[in-house]
Amino acid sequence: MLQYVSKRALSMVLVLYIVITATFLLMHSIPGGPFTTEKQLTPEVLRNINARYHLDDPLWKQYIDYMGNILKFDLGPSFKYQDRTVNNIIADGFPVSIQLGTFAVLLAVPFGISAGILASLRHNRPLDYIVMSSSTLGISIPSFILASFLIYFFAFKIKLFPAAMWNGFSYMILPGISLAALPMAVVARLTRSGMLEVLSQDFIRTAKAKGVGKGLIIYRHALKNSLIPVVTYVGPMTAGILTGSFVVESIFNIPGLGRYFVTSIYNRDYTVILGITIFYSALIVIFNFLVDIAYVFLDPRISLDKKGDS
Amino acid sequence: MNTELFKRVDFQLDASYDIGRPSTTYWQDVWRRLNKNKLSILGLIIISFVAIAAIAGPFFTAYSYSDQNLQIANQSPSAVHWFGTDNLGRDLLTRVLYGARISLSIGIVASMSTMIIGVLYGGIAGLSGGRVDTIMMRIIDIVWSIPFLLYVILLMVVLQPGLMNIFIALTLVYWMPMARLVRGQILSLRELEYVLAAKLVGASSWRIIIKHLIPNSFGPILITATLTIPEAIFSEAFLSYIGLGVSAPMASWGVLASEGATSLRSYPFQLFFPAAAICITMLSFNFIGDGLRDALDPRMRK
Numbered sequence: 001m002l003q004y005v006s007k008r009a010l011s012m013v014l015v016l017y018i019v020i021t022a023t024f025l026l027m028h029s030i031p032g033g034p035f036t037t038e039k040q041l042t043p044e045v046l047r048n049i050n051a052r053y054h055l056d057d058p059l060w061k062q063y064i065d066y067m068g069n070i071l072k073f074d075l076g077p078s079f080k081y082q083d084r085t086v087n088n089i090i091a092d093g094f095p096v097s098i099q100l101g102t103f104a105v106l107l108a109v110p111f112g113i114s115a116g117i118l119a120s121l122r123h124n125r126p127l128d129y130i131v132m133s134s135s136t137l138g139i140s141i142p143s144f145i146l147a148s149f150l151i152y153f154f155a156f157k158i159k160l161f162p163a164a165m166w167n168g169f170s171y172m173i174l175p176g177i178s179l180a181a182l183p184m185a186v187v188a189r190l191t192r193s194g195m196l197e198v199l200s201q202d203f204i205r206t207a208k209a210k211g212v213g214k215g216l217i218i219y220r221h222a223l224k225n226s227l228i229p230v231v232t233y234v235g236p237m238t239a240g241i242l243t244g245s246f247v248v249e250s251i252f253n254i255p256g257l258g259r260y261f262v263t264s265i266y267n268r269d270y271t272v273i274l275g276i277t278i279f280y281s282a283l284i285v286i287f288n289f290l291v292d293i294a295y296v297f298l299d300p301r302i303s304l305d306k307k308g309d310s
Numbered sequence: 311m312n313t314e315l316f317k318r319v320d321f322q323l324d325a326s327y328d329i330g331r332p333s334t335t336y337w338q339d340v341w342r343r344l345n346k347n348k349l350s351i352l353g354l355i356i357i358s359f360v361a362i363a364a365i366a367g368p369f370f371t372a373y374s375y376s377d378q379n380l381q382i383a384n385q386s387p388s389a390v391h392w393f394g395t396d397n398l399g400r401d402l403l404t405r406v407l408y409g410a411r412i413s414l415s416i417g418i419v420a421s422m423s424t425m426i427i428g429v430l431y432g433g434i435a436g437l438s439g440g441r442v443d444t445i446m447m448r449i450i451d452i453v454w455s456i457p458f459l460l461y462v463i464l465l466m467v468v469l470q471p472g473l474m475n476i477f478i479a480l481t482l483v484y485w486m487p488m489a490r491l492v493r494g495q496i497l498s499l500r501e502l503e504y505v506l507a508a509k510l511v512g513a514s515s516w517r518i519i520i521k522h523l524i525p526n527s528f529g530p531i532l533i534t535a536t537l538t539i540p541e542a543i544f545s546e547a548f549l550s551y552i553g554l555g556v557s558a559p560m561a562s563w564g565v566l567a568s569e570g571a572t573s574l575r576s577y578p579f580q581l582f583f584p585a586a587a588i589c590i591t592m593l594s595f596n597f598i599g600d601g602l603r604d605a606l607d608p609r610m611r612k
Contacts, residue, residue, distance in 0.1 A: 015455050023464060030468050136600070140593040142544050144551050145585040148571045152578055239457035246463075247551050251571065262552045265467060273467060281456045288455060 005293060012289045019281045024066060027274045028059060053079065053271075075275035080267045086275030093257030094279075096166060097249070100256060101241050103172050104179035108237070112184040113230065116191025117218065120226075123196060131188055138185030144247040147178035151251070164253040175252045179244045183237045187230055194226030228299050235288045242280060340529075343605035350601025353594035360591055364410035373401035375408040376559035384577050393583045397573060405561050406583050412473065412562040413543050413591070420480040420542035425535045427481065428488025435489070436496030437519070447493065450486050458483045462545055466554040473556045476549065480542050488534050495527035529606035533599055540595040547588055563588045 050056045054065065069076060075086035119131035154174060155163030161174050198204065199222055207217050245258035253259070257276065264272035334342070344350055368375070378398040387394040393402035435446040453461070465479035499505065500523065508518050547564025549555045555565045563584045570581030 015452050018452050019456060026464055026468050136593065136596055140540070140596050141589050142547055142592070144548070144571070145567060145581075145588060148567075148574055148581055148585065152574055152581075156575055243457050243459040243548075247548065250552070265463065266553050268467070270467075273464070277460060277464060280460060284457065285455050 001296075004296070008289055008292060012285050015285055016282055019285075020067070020070065020278050021063075023274055023277050023281075024063060027270050028062070030270065053077065070278070075278065076271045078264075078269055078272050080264070080269040080272070086272055086279075089260050089272060090257060090276065090279055093255060093260045096254060097245055097256035097258055100172060100175055100179065100249070100254065101238075101245065103176040104183070104241050105237070107176055107180035108183035109187055109230075111180075112187025113191050113223075113227070115184075115188040117195060117223065119188065119192045120195035120199065121218070128192075131192070135185035135188045138181045141181065143178050143182060143244045144251060146181055147175065147248050147251045150174045150178060164251075166252075166254045166256075171252075171254075175248050175254060178248050178251075179241050182244070183233075183240060186233060186237070190229045190233055191226060194229050195222055198222045198226045231291070231295055231298055234291050235284075238287055239284055242284065340602075340605045344601050347601040347604060349597040350605075353597030353601070356590060356594040357598065360410055360587075360594075361414060363407060364414050367407035367410070368404065371401065371404040371407065373404045375400065375405045375561065377401075384573070384580075386577075387579055394577070394579050396569065396580055397577075402566075402580065402583055405566055406563070406587055409561050409563045409566050409584060410587065412556060412560065413546060413564070413588070416473075416476060416480070416546045416562065417539035417543045417595075419477055420484060421535045421538040423477070423481040424485040424488050424538055425531065427485040428534075429492050429531065431485065432489035432492030432494075433496060433519075433523075436493040436500070437515075439497075443493070447490075450490060453483075453486060458486075459545060459548065462549065463552070463554065466549055471549075471554050471557055473560065476546055476556065480545060484538055484542065484545075488531070488538070491530055491534055492527060495530060496523055499523050499526050529602075533602050533606065536595060536602055537599040540592040540599075543588065543592060543595075563591075 047056070054062060057065070066076065073087070075090070078084045078086060078089065115131045115135070119128040122128045151163045151174060154160045162171050163174075165171060204217060204221055207221050212221075242258075245256060246262050247258075248254075249256040249259035250262045257279075260272070261276045263269075264276065378400060379395075380398065382391075382395050384397055385391055385395040391401050391403065393406060396402055396405065431446065435443045438446075461483045462479045465482060466475060469475035469479060500518075505518055505522055508522060513521070543563070546555065546562055547567060550562060550564030551568045551571075555568075556562050558565075561569075566584035567581055567588060570577075570579075570584055574581055
């Protein structure tokens, strides 16, 4: 076990290193540098700015400096806002994004699992079709369109929830639903197909024959076994909620990290783009590492020393 | 008693072949199963309709997608402008039809190019095996660990917005699922008995690849390629929403939807039509993909 964990940790560090290097080179390959679009800068000013941000150093030196700073968890200054660093921006935005993301997960997982169970118990009956078709709908409607329609109906038409800003729980509901729709649909589908597969197996029949109650069969025998595919979805779900937060936070004007990221793209604020990308990558890679380890505990069928082909 | 009764019955050799049904090929069988799936057929019909509208539609509207006329700005849908007009007085129906061209071609081109690259990459990895395979798959594993959309965004920041660059960015990222799939298919197929049998009777590796491996992995490839189309359309709309889409006055559905969203309170129809176009198209492609999955692999059917 320890060997497996350390091996995975090592590959995680390698992945992060490669991702950071690649994004660094990508951002520095943009022709003209970050200040060419600014209007009418005299050569002296430009030279000063370049010196201020060490852009006149050779690329390898900038790279080594950047890597050294990352080891100190310093992601550098923002090009656009003189008095702010990328660390400031992350410290401001991330707590908000975490709240919204957690809320979306809390909506998506329990509702998704319940819908999946209900559909599997009513297999090929109206309820199943309703769950399946609404989940196909949930997969097909992009979050930004859902967000706009939710605003239109629940904020403009019946004024139930606020349309934007971030001032407490009621401000979380519409963006939360917009973010949760897709993962909820996927969780429902995964649960349903997992349940259907398990319910047709022999040990379920045995349990029924022994006279185990229906609720107990569903909970103890079927659900626990059918949730393993759902656990594998945790990684992609995090990634989806994260990328979804870019537009959803922008639409609802929520001061989270996703909106800052989109703003930095609009502003072509390259250090912020680079820094937030690295932060997101680290977040997801570490998270996937934890999920992988948890997965080994959850599914005894996985052998630890299998040759790593996925 | 006469010989009449014992006359030989006219015997036709051909008729004996009529016993039983005509044999169906694998793809006829797939088509038959797909035909039974009402939602997939509905999806096919809708997609054909959207495609025809995208190709032919712009010829039948009286407006150009870029003609501005501020006097008729923000008009609601009417007999003259079926979908209304946008804030610059451009006919929204015409723009949605042109947007269909852009969005559909992004989906189809991305699907085709990722298919070609993915099949080549995955095929080479799966056939070579050993160290080449390990290295090729490790590269994908590393790239895979970050959300694809994040890469697309970064690439678009570097490449600058534009239709051609969207093709490039999407292709550079979305070939990976296809490559993984093809590699897995090749790895499992090449161990099967009929490949061994083909080897035994002296078939060359090219013959095995072309006659056995590619046709037998074609089903899953087709499903993935079909599902790449809505994925690409969605990604493009997403990029447009954060300001990295095609440049004005051209407009994809994503651009139209994000323009419409800015005037949501006063003119909801400006968002409604492009949004409906995106949703209906994505829904149809998902229906087709699901139907294909069921039709190609009846054992998976639940």
